[in-house]
Amino acid sequence: FGFTQQEVNELLNEYNFLEQKDEVKEWYDGYLFGSTEIYNPWSVLKYVLKAIQSKPEPESFWANTSSNELVVNYIKQSDQVLHDEFEILMQGKSIIKDIKPELTYRDMDNINNVYSFLLLTGYLKIKRQVNKYTYELIIPNKEVYEIYHQSFMDYFTEYKASKKNKFVEALKQEDIVQASTILVSLMKKSLSFYDNYESFYHGFLLGLLDNYQVESNREFGDGRLDIVIYPEIFQDKAIVIECKHSKNADYLLKDSQEAIKQIHDNHYLEGVLEKGYQDVVGYGISFFKKQCYITKININ
Missing domain, CATH: 3.40.1350 (Trna Endonuclease; Chain: A, domain 1)
Structure with missing residues (x-):
């Protein structure tokens, strides 16, 4: 499912990039499988490949491979509360939400399941469990933060701008x-x-x-x-x-x-x-x- 800390260290050491391990951790670590914290393997490999070809410089590789279409649909259904909660997350703070442990395709169309979707797809991670189905959630790493910053918040702006233009056009x-x-x-x-x-x-x-x-x-x-x-x-x-x-x-x-x-x-x-x-x-x-x-x- 991903790389452990030891595997990432070995990979970076193999290509003489071990000095960048803290940077790699900040950008691509943060996911949990059971009690084991793991790295996004795709992004770590892309980082190393880019470092070999030019220089070690982090970026949000995941953003370039995901369409984020479901998140866009959630934003279209959302209100100001979702926008404000995304801003809270982008400040490095956490939010507490009820989570459905499993989602069907029908569930994914429901705006009430947005945080369950974001958690299950890696856009959020659990900081702590509050009770059986309630969790404190945060953005897992800097790579995902960039997706919120560069994509999700832009979707809010673009969708609202589209609505505003349609309003004026309807008046015309x-x-x-x-x-x-x-x-x-x-x-x-x-x-x-x-x-x-x-x-x-x-x-x-x-x-x-x-x-x-x-x-x-x-x-x-x-x-x-x-x-x-x-x-x-x-x-x-x-x-x-x-x-x-x-x-x-x-x-x-x-x-x-x-x-x-x-x-x-x-x-x-x-x-x-x-x-x-x-x-x-x-x-x-x-x-x-x-x-x-x-x-x-x-x-x-």
């Missing part, structure tokens, strides 16, 4: 159902129930739009609009957004319509057209905790 296409679905999904992954006030939601939307040309809280028309998203070319569609915070879920529709009235009464859409843009759509978005309601307004 005036697909309120799709836009609402994406926005609720992003809120569930990112927000706490304590993040429940208007200025927070305004800032949250701005965070989703950080790759777009946006103006916020500017004098516009006959008022001060919340957000306008400008397209790259004048022929494309601009988007005006007015945010409202509802005191409970029953007020979401009413508050969204109130936001639309504000866009209409203050002539925000006309103000965008006066800048030379040829098309514009407005949205009133009301928020309550992790729920929202979107209402649309066009130029009459």
Whole structure:
């Protein structure tokens, strides 16, 4: 299943790299079979081969052989908690989780089994057993840390960026159902129930739009609009957004319509057209905790 410490020492000594044994241990050791700690054999051999051909320099060889597709699927199902727990692990700290000792293919599709999968596939190791099915888990070595750093955390960023782009595209296409679905999904992954006030939601939307040309809280028309998203070319569609915070879920529709009235009464859409843009759509978005309601307004 792997190399023991003695076997690694003998291999390094054979090729005059014994001085690198501490580096090799830091990068490729850390797995347990029973009570025996072993090294990743593939990576140790790749390290030695690279050292012979050029110079002894560690890297995450395992990252180049694993597709990590199941981890990507877990990330797509995940919320902010998984992201934060990965960050804790990357700080060299441990987390305590319940573990299923065996996983079927069906089990692997369940986000609740993510840590069982990561442990059974070598992305984590047991630091100690808390009780029968509960363990304290850590990242086993620096090679695996690099996979978290270079791959897993990037997947979080890429997936969220994809969602943000789809949200804006849904607004451009005036697909309120799709836009609402994406926005609720992003809120569930990112927000706490304590993040429940208007200025927070305004800032949250701005965070989703950080790759777009946006103006916020500017004098516009006959008022001060919340957000306008400008397209790259004048022929494309601009988007005006007015945010409202509802005191409970029953007020979401009413508050969204109130936001639309504000866009209409203050002539925000006309103000965008006066800048030379040829098309514009407005949205009133009301928020309550992790729920929202979107209402649309066009130029009459």
